[in-house]
Amino acid sequence: MAPVLTALCRRAKAYWGYPEGLLERWADDLHIEPSDIVADTVLVAEAPNTTLLGWARISRRDDHSQLSDLWVDPAWMRTGVGRALWDAAVDVARTMPFAELRLAADPNAEPFYLHMGAHRIGEVPSEVVNGRRLPLMGFDLGRRQMCPMDAP
Numbered sequence: 001m002a003p004v005l006t007a008l009c010r011r012a013k014a015y016w017g018y019p020e021g022l023l024e025r026w027a028d029d030l031h032i033e034p035s036d037i038v039a040d041t042v043l044v045a046e047a048p049n050t051t052l053l054g055w056a057r058i059s060r061r062d063d064h065s066q067l068s069d070l071w072v073d074p075a076w077m078r079t080g081v082g083r084a085l086w087d088a089a090v091d092v093a094r095t096m097p098f099a100e101l102r103l104a105a106d107p108n109a110e111p112f113y114l115h116m117g118a119h120r121i122g123e124v125p126s127e128v129v130n131g132r133r134l135p136l137m138g139f140d141l142g143r144r145q146m147c148p149m150d151a152p
Contacts, residue, residue, distance in 0.1 A: 005032045005042075005055055008071050015074040016108045021130070029128050032069075038045060043088045046082050056085040058092045058101075065093035065141070067103035086116045094141050101139040110135045 009030040014023055036042075036057065045053040054072035058065060058137050067089055072082045093101040104124050114120075118137040127131035 002032045002034045002037060004052055005037075005069075005071075006030060008052055008073055009069070011074055012071045013106070015077070016106065025128050036068075041092050043085060043092070045076075045085055054081045054085050056089045058089050061102075064098045065096045065101045067093075067101055069120065070103075070109075079129055082112060083116070090139065090141070093139075099141055101141055103137050104134045105137050107135060110137070113137045114140075117141075 009032065010023065010027075013026060013030060018026075040057050040059045042057045043058075045055065047053055052073065053076045055069065056067065057069040059068045060066070070082065070085055070089065072085070072135075090101060102121070103113065103118070110120070113135075114137075116139070117119075118139040120135050121138040122136040123133040124136045126134055
């Protein structure tokens with residue numbers, strides 16, 4: 001499954017018209033390992049014929065839930081697949097003891113996340129491109145922050 005998810009990441013990133021050289025620099029960053037799938041919650045959207053339409057990955061951090069990935073095959077963008085994955089990811093994040101879901105967005109995807117109700121809470125440096133800043137987004141999960149003593 002990891003190679004299929006990786007291939008979709010690369011197709012979706014290329015959709016935004018990034019130069020091939022830059023896409024190559026992102027190759028490691030867009031690579032999904034089987035251990036990533038085991039460690040986190042991975043959601044997939046498939047057509048009835050088992051075609052992968054998109055996928056999302058939610059991670060647990062020390063003080064928040066993290067949307068580590070949300071990718072939609074370019075042929076399925078603007079069809080509701082992204083919204084369905086977002087809604088499912090929020091549902092998963094709400095099972096975690098945190099008040100906020102965070103993500104670092106590609107600047108091209110920031111309007112999607114704003115439309116979903118997230119807001120920009122800052123910026124983070126790109127791990128691949130020196131000097132590039134990525135929008136840091138937050139989404140209120142509608143609950144109070146639990147202290148570690150409250151956790152189940």
